[in-house]
Amino acid sequence: MSRILIGELSARAGDDVTIAGWLHRRRELSRVTFLVLRDRSGIGQVVITDPAQIRTVGEILPETVVRVRGRSVASAQAPGGAEVHDPIIEVLAAPAETPPVDVWRPELAETLPLRLDLAALTLRHLRERAKFEIAAASIAGFRRALAGLGFTEVQTPKIVGSATEGGANVFRLDYFGRSAYLAQSPQFYKQTMVGVFERVFETGPVFRAEPHDTPRHLSEYVSLDAELGFIEDHHDVMAVLREAICGMLDSIRRDTRRSVAFLGLELPDVPPQIPEVDFAQAQALISADTGEDLAGENDLAPAHERWLGEWARREHRSEFLFVTGYPISKRPFYTHPDPERPVASRSFDLLFRGLELVTGGQRLHRYEDYLAALRERGQDPADYAGYLQAFRYGMPPHGGFAIGLERWTARLTGAANIRETTLFPRDLNRLSP
Amino acid sequence: MSRILIGELSARAGDDVTIAGWLHRRRELSRVTFLVLRDRSGIGQVVITDPAQIRTVGEILPETVVRVRGRSVASAQAPGGAEVHDPIIEVLAAPAETPPVDVWRPELAETLPLRLDLAALTLRHLRERAKFEIAAASIAGFRRALAGLGFTEVQTPKIVGSATEGGANVFRLDYFGRSAYLAQSPQFYKQTMVGVFERVFETGPVFRAEPHDTPRHLSEYVSLDAELGFIEDHHDVMAVLREAICGMLDSIRRDTRRSVAFLGLELPDVPPQIPEVDFAQAQALISADTGEDLAGENDLAPAHERWLGEWARREHRSEFLFVTGYPISKRPFYTHPDPERPVASRSFDLLFRGLELVTGGQRLHRYEDYLAALRERGQDPADYAGYLQAFRYGMPPHGGFAIGLERWTARLTGAANIRETTLFPRDLNRLSP
Numbered sequence A, B: 001m002s003r004i005l006i007g008e009l010s011a012r013a014g015d016d017v018t019i020a021g022w023l024h025r026r027r028e029l030s031r032v033t034f035l036v037l038r039d040r041s042g043i044g045q046v047v048i049t050d051p052a053q054i055r056t057v058g059e060i061l062p063e064t065v066v067r068v069r070g071r072s073v074a075s076a077q078a079p080g081g082a083e084v085h086d087p088i089i090e091v092l093a094a095p096a097e098t099p100p101v102d103v104w105r106p107e108l109a110e111t112l113p114l115r116l117d118l119a120a121l122t123l124r125h126l127r128e129r130a131k132f133e134i135a136a137a138s139i140a141g142f143r144r145a146l147a148g149l150g151f152t153e154v155q156t157p158k159i160v161g162s163a164t165e166g167g168a169n170v171f172r173l174d175y176f177g178r179s180a181y182l183a184q185s186p187q188f189y190k191q192t193m194v195g196v197f198e199r200v201f202e203t204g205p206v207f208r209a210e211p212h213d214t215p216r217h218l219s220e221y222v223s224l225d226a227e228l229g230f231i232e233d234h235h236d237v238m239a240v241l242r243e244a245i246c247g248m249l250d251s252i253r254r255d256t257r258r259s260v261a262f263l264g265l266e267l268p269d270v271p272p273q274i275p276e277v278d279f280a281q282a283q284a285l286i287s288a289d290t291g292e293d294l295a296g297e298n299d300l301a302p303a304h305e306r307w308l309g310e311w312a313r314r315e316h317r318s319e320f321l322f323v324t325g326y327p328i329s330k331r332p333f334y335t336h337p338d339p340e341r342p343v344a345s346r347s348f349d350l351l352f353r354g355l356e357l358v359t360g361g362q363r364l365h366r367y368e369d370y371l372a373a374l375r376e377r378g379q380d381p382a383d384y385a386g387y388l389q390a391f392r393y394g395m396p397p398h399g400g401f402a403i404g405l406e407r408w409t410a411r412l413t414g415a416a417n418i419r420e421t422t423l424f425p426r427d428l429n430r431l432s433p
Helices: A051-057 A112-117 A126-148 A187-197 A234-255 A257-263 A279-290 A302-316 A367-376 A381-392 A405-413 B051-057 B112-117 B126-148 B187-197 B234-255 B257-263 B279-290 B302-316 B367-376 B381-392 B405-413
Strands: A016-028 A033-039 A042-048 A065-074 A082-093 A172-175 A178-182 A199-207 A220-229 A276-278 A320-324 A341-345 A347-352 A355-363 A398-404 B016-028 B033-039 B042-048 B065-074 B082-093 B172-175 B178-182 B199-207 B220-229 B276-278 B320-324 B341-345 B347-352 B355-363 B398-404
Touching (some): A033 A065, A042 A051, A126 A234, A126 A257, A187 A398, A199 B199, A220 A405, A234 A320, A279 A320, A302 A320, A302 A355, A367 A381, B016 B082, B033 B051, B033 B065, B042 B065, B187 B220, B220 B234, B220 B405, B276 B279, B279 B320, B398 B405
Parallel strands (some): A042 A082, A276 A320, B042 B082
Antiparallel strands (some): A016 A033, A220 A398, A355 A398, B016 B065, B065 B082, B220 B398
């Protein structure tokens, strides 16, 4: 008899059925034992009243994989509204030992490092599963939104020949006896591909040799990247970003309704026009409120981002806020200056609930502008020959952005540490599992 | 006036319009000059009859990015059925020099290495663009098919702590003063995630330090991976693979119709049941036909795969062929043996047009089986502690497969070398652009 999912039990009430899954929990009452099973659809219970069978199942360890044939019986008390009676239980695989974590408890009690050490087990917890379902829906929604706007998906190399962007925080690799590096972003390649498809996106890993052990940095994370040509300025990029975020939230609402409810999440509304504040104006607002002297600072500290998040919520009833016009000196060399105010740039960050979630902007597009920008920073254009090729042969005005998937999921689910929304995180100290 | 795409010109015949794109080609007749422009929708022409303007545009280099305002006029002779008259032409970005490749020619004449060196330019060729649109549709179709079958997308780490799978062909990395490695496949992680979601897929880069310079190997390629639990045997995996391939072809048919026609491709039909041949039987067929003695061989050579491709086409009218039952000694340690014939495995390769496109099979799922399999191969289970965690705590019978995206696109488009279906290939000799 072919297997049904536990979530289908109540629709099959009265039928003989086969279910399969993990022994989530055993509850033993005086004359009855309940086996709570977990499969990909959720949890459900098997009712055992035969004394001999009660003794047998008393030996089965949690997380044992079992197949159960029996009768589905409607029951208001059962999770999901139905349970399995008169079961025949077959063990498909037994754990080698009692699992060191109680996966069935409402909350995992272990510390984060221990949870990460035991990822193969702790990820089975229903709350963990729900978080990563939301991450999966987000990435699917991102792709769907961009495909709907005429973007083409690209796959660019993660092994690169020179450590041009970022410099210090790059991982070096032995490449057949030569040095190579792991790409810190698909930036250069996605720009090149604007010359081919005009509008491109990529979802994939990026690598930063991040020497700081903070709750919001990892050595490897998933970047949702987009780049588009024939823009007027960075506001065209911001409009696409807004559509991408809407698409991500639409997918979450549509495909992970149960997980959102289970985690008790409040999903944000995206205003038709996300409020925007200029960097200098943001500094003035913070200074006026806190008395801090921010003159000479060319970036926002995390505390400032949190302040702005509160401000946007209060003044604009928005959980999203664009900060634009960052000093050009703070942005990478390919950033397009604001022609009317050349110390400022046509760049933006998107803050979500007081945390930087996205960085983006308009890029330079003229070959001679790249030569000038590199020389101004004391860099040799020859080191960028491969990258500059695209601009040598005609590139339209363009820009793009990158969303950090794990940060997004963390902010959405209220996780305090980005490691909680990464399946197998990599940082200064962690390389396994 | 906001820009329309060149593909919209004929629907807008009679209107004043703005288009933008690259100068694909200039054709100069005695009293008229045609500027052929290229944008993401295709190519179209601008008609210039004013002698002064003819002189001005005579200076514009190919690949110059221009914006053109003018009137759309229906014309049976024009590509796309309409052209732009009375143009006002604005240069958005000029190339630094005459491009060294004629992007407009029907076929690129350059050698493959030169084409790859100049990727930023040569990828603009319409045939190149069409190939990578087909690749993008394939990956989207893969994801859609699997999501429709209850699979959850996962993102697993590409930096790993030990060089367990494959050994020799692994890239080593300096990880904060320690050694780390680039993942050769998401195999171990996707198996672990079967313990969480039952059915998972991933699309992402994998890395092989491939010391052979062949037309079908790269150091980095895109792997479309799936893994599913609660299977009876490898045939359940093969059935999902068939659905994935159908999904990829559906997407190509639906979303890249124009590119398929432009490249003149014949897309394969997928038989309701893809024919299957046992490894030993395949050897016997080849021996009988060619007289080769294959006794003792435990893998198929490329020539044998080609022979089988021809055989499947002739005998089964199928461009796809499953080869099953490979000797267990030739497969990785996690391969599930055939219980009725333990020297054989529950593994398969899928040949497409005579080339191995997919490898897959059922995996071991019991902890003690892993310990035995590793010890039998002289390996220390302690080296696999992180990996074995999932099996320590209960795993269902499961299996999966991996499709090489670039091989698929190459086979589909008739490219002789996998580098032709990789945007920026990486191999023994090539690290840039």
